[in-house]
Amino acid sequence: MTTVRIAGADLTRFGSVPDRTGRDLFAEAALGAREAAGVPRGDFDELTYGNFMGELAERQGHQGPIMAEAAGLDCPATRYEEACASAGAAVRAAISAIRSGRADVVLAGGMERMTNLETEDTTEYLAIAADELYEVRAGMTFPGAYALMQRAYVEEFGGEREDFAHVAVKNHDHALPNEYAQYRSAITVDDHLDAPMISDPVGLYDSCPITDGAAALVLCSDEYAEEHALDAPVAITGSGQGGDKMALQDRKHLNRTPATERAAEEAYADAGITPDDVAAVEVHDCFTVAEVLALESLGFYEPGTAVSAAREGETTKEGALPVNLSGGLKAKGHPVGATGASQVVEMHRLLTGEHPNSEYVDGTVGVTHNAGGTVASAVVHVLEVVA
Amino acid sequence: MTTVRIAGADLTRFGSVPDRTGRDLFAEAALGAREAAGVPRGDFDELTYGNFMGELAERQGHQGPIMAEAAGLDCPATRYEEACASAGAAVRAAISAIRSGRADVVLAGGMERMTNLETEDTTEYLAIAADELYEVRAGMTFPGAYALMQRAYVEEFGGEREDFAHVAVKNHDHALPNEYAQYRSAITVDDHLDAPMISDPVGLYDSCPITDGAAALVLCSDEYAEEHALDAPVAITGSGQGGDKMALQDRKHLNRTPATERAAEEAYADAGITPDDVAAVEVHDCFTVAEVLALESLGFYEPGTAVSAAREGETTKEGALPVNLSGGLKAKGHPVGATGASQVVEMHRLLTGEHPNSEYVDGTVGVTHNAGGTVASAVVHVLEVVA
Numbered sequence: 001m002t003t004v005r006i007a008g009a010d011l012t013r014f015g016s017v018p019d020r021t022g023r024d025l026f027a028e029a030a031l032g033a034r035e036a037a038g039v040p041r042g043d044f045d046e047l048t049y050g051n052f053m054g055e056l057a058e059r060q061g062h063q064g065p066i067m068a069e070a071a072g073l074d075c076p077a078t079r080y081e082e083a084c085a086s087a088g089a090a091v092r093a094a095i096s097a098i099r100s101g102r103a104d105v106v107l108a109g110g111m112e113r114m115t116n117l118e119t120e121d122t123t124e125y126l127a128i129a130a131d132e133l134y135e136v137r138a139g140m141t142f143p144g145a146y147a148l149m150q151r152a153y154v155e156e157f158g159g160e161r162e163d164f165a166h167v168a169v170k171n172h173d174h175a176l177p178n179e180y181a182q183y184r185s186a187i188t189v190d191d192h193l194d195a196p197m198i199s200d201p202v203g204l205y206d207s208c209p210i211t212d213g214a215a216a217l218v219l220c221s222d223e224y225a226e227e228h229a230l231d232a233p234v235a236i237t238g239s240g241q242g243g244d245k246m247a248l249q250d251r252k253h254l255n256r257t258p259a260t261e262r263a264a265e266e267a268y269a270d271a272g273i274t275p276d277d278v279a280a281v282e283v284h285d286c287f288t289v290a291e292v293l294a295l296e297s298l299g300f301y302e303p304g305t306a307v308s309a310a311r312e313g314e315t316t317k318e319g320a321l322p323v324n325l326s327g328g329l330k331a332k333g334h335p336v337g338a339t340g341a342s343q344v345v346e347m348h349r350l351l352t353g354e355h356p357n358s359e360y361v362d363g364t365v366g367v368t369h370n371a372g373g374t375v376a377s378a379v380v381h382v383l384e385v386v387a
Numbered sequence: 388m389t390t391v392r393i394a395g396a397d398l399t400r401f402g403s404v405p406d407r408t409g410r411d412l413f414a415e416a417a418l419g420a421r422e423a424a425g426v427p428r429g430d431f432d433e434l435t436y437g438n439f440m441g442e443l444a445e446r447q448g449h450q451g452p453i454m455a456e457a458a459g460l461d462c463p464a465t466r467y468e469e470a471c472a473s474a475g476a477a478v479r480a481a482i483s484a485i486r487s488g489r490a491d492v493v494l495a496g497g498m499e500r501m502t503n504l505e506t507e508d509t510t511e512y513l514a515i516a517a518d519e520l521y522e523v524r525a526g527m528t529f530p531g532a533y534a535l536m537q538r539a540y541v542e543e544f545g546g547e548r549e550d551f552a553h554v555a556v557k558n559h560d561h562a563l564p565n566e567y568a569q570y571r572s573a574i575t576v577d578d579h580l581d582a583p584m585i586s587d588p589v590g591l592y593d594s595c596p597i598t599d600g601a602a603a604l605v606l607c608s609d610e611y612a613e614e615h616a617l618d619a620p621v622a623i624t625g626s627g628q629g630g631d632k633m634a635l636q637d638r639k640h641l642n643r644t645p646a647t648e649r650a651a652e653e654a655y656a657d658a659g660i661t662p663d664d665v666a667a668v669e670v671h672d673c674f675t676v677a678e679v680l681a682l683e684s685l686g687f688y689e690p691g692t693a694v695s696a697a698r699e700g701e702t703t704k705e706g707a708l709p710v711n712l713s714g715g716l717k718a719k720g721h722p723v724g725a726t727g728a729s730q731v732v733e734m735h736r737l738l739t740g741e742h743p744n745s746e747y748v749d750g751t752v753g754v755t756h757n758a759g760g761t762v763a764s765a766v767v768h769v770l771e772v773v774a
Contacts, residue, residue: 021520047630055443055515056443058519060518060519062470062515062633062759064469064630064764065763068630069633074630075630076629076649077630078468078469078476079469080466080468081449081466081468082451083448083449089465096480097483097487099487099489101486128449129449133408133447136446239489241433243451245452246453259463373449376449377464377465
């Protein structure tokens with residue numbers, strides 16, 4: 001089976017740009033990725049595109065063809081929606097298209113526009129990623145759901161709010177030199193502990209922000225890269241996806257994320273790696289507890305042991321396993337439908353030496369982890385420097 | 388590359404069931420398909436699921452995990468959104484997953500719930516399949532868009548409203564024995580011509596109805612079917628997808644659908660067939676002119692010549708090429724996110740002899756055609772009896 005190469009990658013600066021349309025944002029990322037790849041537009045076989053709430057935020061469904069046109073392409077385009085893992089699903093679909101032989105070159109990416117809305121609308125719209133019938137009608141919002149997960153975690157395994165604060169402090173620190181990050185400001189543990197409580201024990205600084213942004217990747221087959229002498233040293237060698245019950249009430253544990261475990265298992269087997277091979281990881285830290293759960297489900301820590309990893313410095317840029325060197329969702333920002341692709345873009349930059357934090361990556365293998373809802377969906381990718 | 392087999396297929400009776408939830412509808416189709424296939428639930432590798440406007444109609448995004456659970460499955464699930472071609476995209480994704488080697492068995496399907504809404508809301512929500520910026524803000528609705536396309540067609544090629552009436556009359560006739568059809572009532576050309584005008588020249592009987600429904604298919608690799616001695620005589624041997632500019636204003640012609648041409652070209656090449664090999668076809672007749680355009684773009688008629696095909700009896704059940712033996716979107720109904728899968732389910736029934744109209748299929752090759760928006764997206768599949 002062909003290896004899938006990353007021929008080009010780009011993203012917009014994440015943040016609040018309420019006056020820019022979705023197509024404008026995606027065009028910027030897509031044209032940047034196309035320019036980096038140097039692949040002629042006629043060679044693109046398809047666009048795989050992630051978006052979560054365009055129907056509500058822009059009254060625009062069927063965004064595939066719009067975004068193909070925005071990207072300057074004349075090819076089939078499909079939108080993938082997997083809540084906050086939409087772009088992870090789009091990247092995975094691109095890999096599948098190339099591996100199945102139906103495509104040589106695919107543009108994969110995603111976009112979300114969120115800051116044009118009132119915050120209360122955004123909260124309501126984000127809630128459609130949870131179970132409308134069994135959770136949303138009961139008043140559940142995402143900070144509330146992750147608060148339940150954090151409570152269940154602490155009850156079984158222990159951990160202080162300060163442990164979770166260190167996750168946020170670390171990710172803000174990592175974002176400082178990242179020109180694409182929404183927040184390039186250091187925070188302290190005291191800032192975290194003094195910040196308003198959102199849904200006890202989840203505070204303001206446990207939560208990722210609301211963000212506009214887009215990300216795009218030019219993916220191609222090994223054969224195409226070779227034939228066209230592309231500069232594409234990084235391959236996506238593993239892809240995995242996992243699912244779980246949608247509603248928290250139907251899960252056995254609130255403090256485990258088996259969808260991530262399954263996605264990781266598949267992706268690692270696909271790439272032929274183990275967690276020990278991984279030099280850096282970008283995980284889906286929509287809330288600080290989500291980073292803790294992800295690190296355990298990805299096999300980097302035993303259940304109940306990742307909570308103090310940031311405090312101990314193990315996951316900081318100078319730690320044994322740097323986590324979210326981009327700044328993560330917490331500080332880089334979380335334009336929902338773009339996040340999964342942006343993680344791959346950032347890991348690509350980290351592995352190729354183009355990222356300001358590349359110096360902290362001691363190795364050639366990186367992993368990205370994108371989750372949807374309360375991790376009812378998870379997508380994991382393995383990136384490797386292969387040339 | 389492995390051939391993709393249809394191991395089981397089912398759909399709900401299309402119609403108006405506003406009190407049934409989406410998960411209820413999809414469960415019925417999925418469990419029917421699973422029962423027909425006899426594949427153990429643990430063998431399903433993933434669910435590929437089409438839905439168009441669940442965010443607006445049910446305030447529910449992230450439907451993949453919900454529908455996996457409704458189907459009794461514990462596997463990754465992704466939602467595909469390609470407007471009215473959402474389920475076609477989901478079926479195509481399942482094929483790609485199997486061909487890439489990542490899956491042996493996939494549940495592919497779709498669902499839409501529409502009649503729980505007020506008609507004016509449905510019209511507004513359907514419009515998100517058009518370009519919000521350049522079409523919807525200008526007041527465009529889908530009957531209006533297809534009226535423009537019909538006007539452009541008639542201006543260049545001729546044709547009477549009565550020609551289009553014959554398309555509707557034929558499809559209502561085909562639906563008469565179909566127990567899954569929304570409308571099992573004959574109409575006459577006079578009924579059509581006397582019916583209210585919606586958007587001149589598109590009248591009430593040129594338009595498909597608003598429908599609730601779901602459809603599901605159990606797809607598997609050739610090897611899996613053989614190993615488990617499944618009764619799966621029909622294979623999907625070709626898959627193609629095409630794209631076009633989203634907004635009508637950006638197209639060269641309003642009376643051509645190049646997205647369908649491209650999808651057909653890819654699907655026929657994939658299957659190694661030509662239009663001459665095809666014994667029956669299910670096309671996306673959201674409006675009567677859409678059937679005419681589809682038949683031309685699929686290569687069954689030269690541009691400008693399909694308009695009188697129904698009147699001449701060429702596409703009726705006893706004609707040379709029976710079109711929409713299911714009743715089509717016009718009479719069988721159009722639950723948007725389910726339609727593409729339901730066409731494959733119906734073609735499967737037609738080819739296996741299980742359909743009341745199977746007797747009119749003189750051959751072993753069938754084609755399905757699913758379109759999104761004003762055919763900014765199109766997905767074509769080729770089905771063949773192979774055993």
